[in-house]
Amino acid sequence: MxxxxxxxxxxxxxxxxxxxxxxxxxxxxxxxxxxxxxxxxxQTRPVPIGPDGGPVVDAYYFVHRPLSGDGRITVAVGFAGAAAPWAKAGLIVSAGPALGARYAAIMITGGHGVQVQHDYVHDRAVPVEAPRWLRLTRAGDTITGEASADGTHWTPAETVRIPGLPATVDAGLFVACPSQVEGLGTSLDAATADFGAPQLTGGWPEAGWSGVQVGAGSATFGGYPREMPGGFKPTADGFTVTGAGDLAPATRNDIAxxxxxxxxxxxxxxxxxxxxxxxxxxxxxxxxxxxxxxxxxxxxxxxxxxxxxxxxxxxxxxxxxxxxxxxxxxxxxxxxxxxxxxxxxxxxxxxxxxxxxxxxxxxxxxxxxxxxxxxxxxxxxxxxxxxxxxxxxxxxxxxxxxxxxxxxxxxxxxxxxxxxxxxxxxxxxxxxxxxxxxxxxxxxxxxxxxxxxxxxxxxxxxxxxxxxxxxxx
Incomplete structure (x- = not known):
């Protein structure tokens, strides 16, 4: 001492x-x-804030129509050509148009198989070999995703609850593709997916399909490559959709x-x-x-x-x-x-x-x-x-x-x-x-x-x- x-x-x-x-x-x-x-x-562009209070990337091309009450949508989907590992194409139910709105989705990805995601930070892989079909079912506040290789035999993916989901929601098809890591930075990217004709059951009012780029003015959406503008077009048996952005937590690189x-x-x-x-x-x-x-x-x-x-x-x-x-x-x-x-x-x-x-x-x-x-x-x-x-x-x-x-x-x-x-x-x-x-x-x-x-x-x-x-x- x-x-x-x-x-x-x-x-x-x-x-x-x-x-x-x-x-x-x-x-x-x-x-x-x-x-x-x-x-x-x-920061002049708004930063989307997710349900957990953190910044998120809430940007994707959405082909949607209203769903009143309970219902189900089933579709065949596949990427048109090569896609980035985390490119996403699938089905989504969104609680509303506000940035950072709650959602539940099931999707195929370019390199990570089938994923079920909700509220940006929750992500779960689904063990389905050669997935070709996706299904999303709403029952009240509960959303269930399923995947199939042949459209007949279905693998339940996950059931999630979205509290406060309004009676009428927008639901449908979506495509997103985050920017890709390139050297010491990232470069814009987009993905294109072919969807078969959606099969609908439940409370789908008579309405046409509409397309919108979600999150276009947000701080976490970088945009599209010049050679791949976003959008959708009807085909003989469904839709072709091109999208960019992501549904995910935002990182430092996402906010300038x-x-x-x-x-x-x-x-x-x-x-x-x-x-x-x-x-x-x-x-x-x-x-x-x-x-x-x-x-x-x-x-x-x-x-x-x-x-x-x-x-x-x-x-x-x-x-x-x-x-x-x-x-x-x-x-x-x-x-x-x-x-x-x-x-x-x-x-x-x-x-x-x-x-x-x-x-x-x-x-x-x-x-x-x-x-x-x-x-x-x-x-x-x-x-x-x-x-x-x-x-x-x-x-x-x-x-x-x-x-x-x-x-x-x-x-x-x-x-x-x-x-x-x-x-x-x-x-x-x-x-x-x-x-x-x-x-x-x-x-x-x-x-x-x-x-x-x-x-x-x-x-x-x-x-x-x-x-x-x-x-x-």
Missing amino acids: SVLRAEWTKFRSVPGWVRGAVIAALMILVFPVTGLGGGPPE VGASAADLLFGTFPALIVIVVVATLMITTEYRYGLIRTTLGAAPRRGRVLAAKAAVLAGVTFTTSLAAAVIGVPFWLRVVRGLGIYVFPASPGALLRAEAGTAAVLAVTAVLALAVGTILRRSATAVTAVVVATVLPHLLARTPFLPSAMANWLTTFTPAAALAVQQTLVRYPQVDTVYTPAYGYFPLSPWTGLAVLCAYTAAALGLAALLLRRRDA
């Missing part, structure tokens, strides 16, 4: 070290303002003007550099001026000295950084929303994890810098080594033109993996997009990423303790 008290006294008696800890916290607190200069663009909570913690990077300098100087200064002999003379158990220095550094860094993050994130979220920028939602638990995780990253990195300083004994060399190992990999990974494989490798196997604790965006298995750190998606889970940094720090601290015991002061 006396060693810990001595190291705490030593830390607070050096004004430069105290100022460094304060400056690092201020970097987290005020750095987001540098990204707001010049006035960010405002969007932000996440992690964007407001970009001050972590300059804060890391400041903390690394402070932590390194805490040990290298003693070597430079020969004070290490006095320190070790007063506390001969060298491992305890190193542990006390690490505890003081980690405690001060975590406390100041956590205070800055807890104050700064809610404040900047309010500012960014006030500027008209869409912010991806995050639960209070996810925000708290990002804030506490940021403080933990800075604290553990401080201990890593202390360990490296003990090993190398030279300030400039130690600072450079730690910055190159922790800050540089993540800055490179955040560069949009870095190949995704390299970006993911850097944030998996280097200490920069720890910044995964800041991510609040979600990967969706039913959505193909650019999932890289540049867009806010990390290859490791938050705590696994932090564990990578902890492993590097534990190894460095162990080596530092060994060398401190064996080398002369």
